[in-house]
Amino acid sequence: MVGMPAPRPSRVTLVDLVALAARLNHDEQRPSGELVARDRALAAELAALKADAPVDDTARLAWWMGRAEDVQADESADQVRGALSLAGVGLVALGLVLGAGVALGVFxxxxxxxxxxxxxxxxxxxxxxxxxxxxxxxxxxxxxxxxxxxxxxxxxxxxxxxxxxxxxxxxxxxxxxxxxxxxxxxxxxxxxxxxxxxxxxxxxxxxxxxxxxxxxxxxxxxxxxxxxxxxxxxxxxxxxxxxxxxxxxxxxxxxxxxxxxxxxxxxxxxxxxxxxxxxxxxxxxxxxxxxxxxxxxxxxxxxxxxxxxxxxxxxxxxxxxxxxxxxTPGVSAVLHRLDRPGASTVESVGEGGATAGQWPASGVGDRPAVIDWSRAAGSAGRARAVLGVEVDTLLPAGGARTPGEDAALLEQVGRQVADAGNASGVVLLVKRWEPPMLETLEFLKALRLAVGERVPIWVCPLAEDAEGRRVSDDPEHLSQWVRRLRTLGDPWLRVDGPEEGVEPDAG
Amino acid sequence: MPDEPRDPRDRADDTAPTLAVVGHPNKGKSSIVATLAADGSVAIAPRPGTTIRADRFPMRVEGELLYTLVDTPGFENARRVLDWMRRNDPGVDRRHEAVRAFIQQHRDDPAFRNEVELLGPLVERDAPVGVLYVVDGSIPYSDEYEAEMEILRWAGRPRMALINKIGSADYTGPWRTALDQYFSIVRSFNAVAAPFDKHLELLRGFGELREGWAGPMRHAAEVLETQRREKRRTSARQIAGMLADMLTLTESKTLSQGDDAAPHKEALQSKLRGRLRQLERRCRQGVEETYGHGGLEREEGDVESQELLTGDLFSEHAWVLFGLRKKHLVLAGAAGGAATGGVIDASVGAASFMAGALVGAVVGGGLGWYSAGRVAKIPTRSRWLKGALRGAVGGKKLICGPIRNVNFPFVVLGRARYHHGLVAGRNHAVQGVLKVAYDESDTGKLNPLSGEETRTLSRLFAKLGRCRPDSEQVQPLVDQLADRIAALL
Known part of the structure; x- marks a missing residue:
């Protein structure tokens, strides 16, 4: 079974927006491995289209919406379509009646x-x-x-x-x-x-x-x-x-x-x-x-x-x-998955590390800028082991560094993300057992300004210390990060550990 | 108008030490304050950001201010504060002025709301303020704490670091190494589990912080120790009073002539049990209020421990847990019986050659043997009405109680001791229900008594059992019992 008809990229409507949001919401509930498998198959299908393949992001997303099956999302979209039609008809009728009434009164x-x-x-x-x-x-x-x-x-x-x-x-x-x-x-x-x-x-x-x-x-x-x-x-x-x-x-x-x-x-x-x-x-x-x-x-x-x-x-x-x-939050992850037919850039790193599906699901690209807040990971090797992705340079921030050093780092990250283009995001590694503080929130706000809107930022609270010893077993530790970062109102910011899947804006 | 001489207690208010409890968010600052100020009203929660204002908690005993603890919100933006202060450094000898200037300039800045609140008490002019920096020793040390410690150094106040281990992991070593570089005194203190003597030890430690504080803090520890003893004595009096009421309590009902007593007997026994339970409840409330834990709810950890606190006084399990063992019951029965027989001997001017005491001891010991592990039966008897009442109503009076079972007062005492132990050992940092963690190995240890204690108590219980509730003999016996119980608590 195939999903709703693909919207024409030039005529994207509110209904398509609702359908997409519903689809991505449902994707949130599904295991990331399942999403990767689904989208890699679609990516292969897309690659097979060759010259007929949609070129720009909107067109690819529209094509994906037409192919990725989601009955519930389509039902939601149908309901919204009906409600919008009804609202339009109602407003026109009300305008006609009021216009005629007022004219009869004035004249x-x-x-x-x-x-x-x-x-x-x-x-x-x-x-x-x-x-x-x-x-x-x-x-x-x-x-x-x-x-x-x-x-x-x-x-x-x-x-x-x-x-x-x-x-x-x-x-x-x-x-x-x-x-x-x-x-x-x-x-x-x-x-x-x-x-x-x-x-x-x-x-x-x-x-x-x-x-x-x-x-x-x-x-x-x-x-x-x-x-x-x-x-x-x-x-x-x-x-x-x-x-x-x-x-x-x-x-x-x-x-x-x-x-x-x-x-x-x-x-x-x-x-x-x-x-x-x-x-x-x-x-x-x-x-x-x-x-x-x-x-x-x-x-x-x-x-x-x-x-x-x-x-x-x-x-x-x-x-x-x-x-x-x-x-829409989550779109960059979809596009990222569609860009990689069949190939996996991630390997499972076992307990505590990223699962095979988690990394692409995060939407931060293959070579994101990885910031190590207050030496949460401590080394690029540790970050690589935890995230399951190649980390060229671990960018230090917070901790004993001065706010000036952090500001310089943000400029560097901004340039790095701009150079990498659309496919790149940022990962911020933090200590899960330490509560998120105002200075971390301010850093994230400055980071958003530095990298621009829509660039995915993944805040990843690590449960182990730099030596790999488990420090945090309390689920409340992760919840406090999710709760506090939700107050930022950043739709492209995601909070979860390598093994979890929670977005601050979800739920 | 000439100056009136000041109350010495007012002078103490001026010089009483103030300790500002500061640190990272969610590291147990409020728990430390609640425990050391013995104040259950301190807002404590496992979430960070519970404290958003600097609140003062004065520790007063009978109007005398011993010390004041200031609960503060956690640092949120320490690196930026330090950065500002470094850029406005007036020199090492005047760095505390930089802290004051920071507060003045950022009073309305939401980015530094917490810092303004927490640093405020540290820059009060002419106030004897010390700093208590709290960290969690169950998580690893991190360099993000350095800015906080440096700011506190700039504040120029005497300071002590407290390692409060919230979780089970132990990173105390690295913490101590780091803290030693910033603080002259570093102590470990668990706000939730530390026993009372550790509180006093810590208070005396505060005396080392600043010249002139040793005396007041030693005095504070002495006053609190005295107050603690007094609380124990008050609790003992409450328990002794409860026991006296229980041992003399009866319920009665007048029956008209020809009325069958059987259906009334059970109702009367039930009513008596209800009143006994009520007495126990009231005593527990009294003990909890004595220790400043009024309104506690109780919760047991598992099925095994169900009888410890909320279980019924008359359940078999409670009697097994808290009652005396067979050997002690025989002793107690014998002592009680001898005391009763002794009264008979005394009444015949010792002409019985102490036969009453002997027979009483044998019978009492036998009853003790019999009653081991058995829940007390409530004796019920009837008596013909006398005089005018008999003429008016005719019939009998059905009387239920008092309970004569040898084990009964020991079960009640055991439960009261156990409850007291939980309440007295509970720090004010612990909030919520009163939890019981029952260990199988506790069986038989919940109400430990030596043979001598058992005999002494038995005699007192027996004497109380023979008194009328309104008798003048009751109070001296209660006083004696309270002394004995105070030694057991």
């Missing part, structure tokens, strides 16, 4: 009072432009948003004044379990945001544009129908002391996009004659002359920008989804 005319052009402009021009501007701001990355004059300061004030910050103050008075749970939740959410944040943002923006487009479409349609089948009369009225000239300048500004045609541009005389006051009689003659202006304003400031924004959001969602697909 209500019973012969007593004319349709107020000010209200029509307010709802279908200014409100639309305002919400569209907010959507554009929301779409900007946080870094770009901070560059917008004034917004950076506002963001800063909002961040400082946010009641959410109080949670961390309260946390200091909470029992330890609650403190850890809060930090873990924040970390998990951070990790999720780093991988899927833009996808979530664009998905929400696309839905909101879909809704707004339906809203404006229905409003314009209702307006056309009212113009065609009823006799609307327009006027303008406001409590504000606005002179005719000022309102005329406003309508001229609104009609600027089509003013070159000379059509549907209200003249000063029409503006003067159309003003009305509540309770006073008005003359409906020629006041129907407003409708082309109103219709064009609705189309130009409502429907058209929403249509453009919808297409923009759709394309941006596609781009974000493709990026997220490759950034």
């Amino acid at each position: 209500y005319y019973d012969g007593q009072q004319p349709v107020n052009v000010v209200a029509a402009l307010g709802v279908f021009v200014f409100l639309q432009a305002g919400t569209l501007l907010l959507a554009c701001l929301a779409a900007l990355p946080a870094r770009s948003l901070a560059q917008v004059p004034g917004l950076g300061a506002v963001q800063d004030v909002l961040r400082r004044a946010s009641p959410g910050r109080l949670a961390f103050v309260f946390a200091r008075f909470m029992p330890q379990e609650l403190r850890e749970a809060l930090a873990s939740a924040v970390g998990r959410s951070g990790a999720h945001r780093r991988v899927y944040g833009r996808v979530q943002l664009w998905a929400v923006l696309r839905w909101s544009q879909l809704f707004a487009f339906a809203f404006n479409l229905a409003a314009a349609a209702v307006f056309v129908a009212l113009v065609l089948f009823t006799d609307l009369a327009f006027g303008w009225s406001t409590t504000l002391s606005i002179e005719h000239g000022a309102f005329h300048r406003l309508t001229s500004a609104v009609s600027l996009p089509w003013s070159a045609t000379g059509y549907a541009v209200p003249g000063l005389e029409l503006v003067e004659r159309s003003r009305y006051y509540r309770g006073q009689p008005f003359d409906p003659v020629e006041r129907g002359a407003w409708w082309p202006f109103v219709l064009l304003a609705m189309l130009v400031y409502g429907l058209l920008p929403r249509g453009v924004a919808l297409v923009w959001a759709h394309l941006a969602l596609g781009r974000a989804t493709r990026r997220a697909l490759l950034a």
